[in-house]
Amino acid sequence: MNIQLYGFWRSLASFRVRVALKLKGLPFEEIPVDILSGEQFDPDYDAVNTERVVPTLVHGEHRVFQSLAIIEYLEDLMPEPTLLPSDPADRAYARSLALVTIADAHPLVTPRVRNHLVKMFGADANAIESWAKHWTIEGLATYERLLQRRPAEPFTLGQRVSVADICIAGQVVGAQFLKLDLAPFPAVARLAGHCFATPAFATSHPFEQSGYTAIAPR
Numbered sequence: 001m002n003i004q005l006y007g008f009w010r011s012l013a014s015f016r017v018r019v020a021l022k023l024k025g026l027p028f029e030e031i032p033v034d035i036l037s038g039e040q041f042d043p044d045y046d047a048v049n050t051e052r053v054v055p056t057l058v059h060g061e062h063r064v065f066q067s068l069a070i071i072e073y074l075e076d077l078m079p080e081p082t083l084l085p086s087d088p089a090d091r092a093y094a095r096s097l098a099l100v101t102i103a104d105a106h107p108l109v110t111p112r113v114r115n116h117l118v119k120m121f122g123a124d125a126n127a128i129e130s131w132a133k134h135w136t137i138e139g140l141a142t143y144e145r146l147l148q149r150r151p152a153e154p155f156t157l158g159q160r161v162s163v164a165d166i167c168i169a170g171q172v173v174g175a176q177f178l179k180l181d182l183a184p185f186p187a188v189a190r191l192a193g194h195c196f197a198t199p200a201f202a203t204s205h206p207f208e209q210s211g212y213t214a215i216a217p218r
Helices: 012-023 067-077 088-109 111-121 125-149 163-177 186-196
Strands: 003-007 029-032 056-059 062-065
Touching: 003 012, 012 067, 012 088, 012 163, 056 067, 062 067, 067 088, 067 163, 088 111, 088 125, 088 163, 111 125, 125 163, 125 186, 163 186
Parallel strands: 003 029
Antiparallel strands: 003 056, 056 062
């Protein structure tokens, strides 16, 4: 099965897909697209993904973009181990948790949003960092409330990792980029600890990728 993943080492969306591929034991080749230097706008990549974002999964003739769509494609491709529960209510709950990051928190801190804040409002580095911290904390706080209301161990839906855990772990990675303290979010920190104790999460962490460089949060 020939799978290519166009991604970037510090992209949280790429992290989510990387984890899913490894959990399912699917070998893949990751092709770097430096979204900080603008490689996503190169004509060669535009031919791969006209949205000009990462990640993009290429499987044979199929090109799939948007991390949740990619994860669900992988779920159909390789049903076990499942990342979406079979029970309809649990399945909706897992998707809802995933979307807190994918639809609410993460889109507000991506490079294109930060760049727009600079161009339109003259935001400086401190303002951009404050913006990113605010929305990252909002996501963490939402997860903390949800996990306190419906506690589960070791993962959000019990013994098996789901798409919800992947997305919460990604939110924690974003907090690490910004050097945020997780002490106010003990349930989130505990869940992240369980996740990153597993090889699929640990080896997918941005700090473990070949392109990692210790640069200021972006």
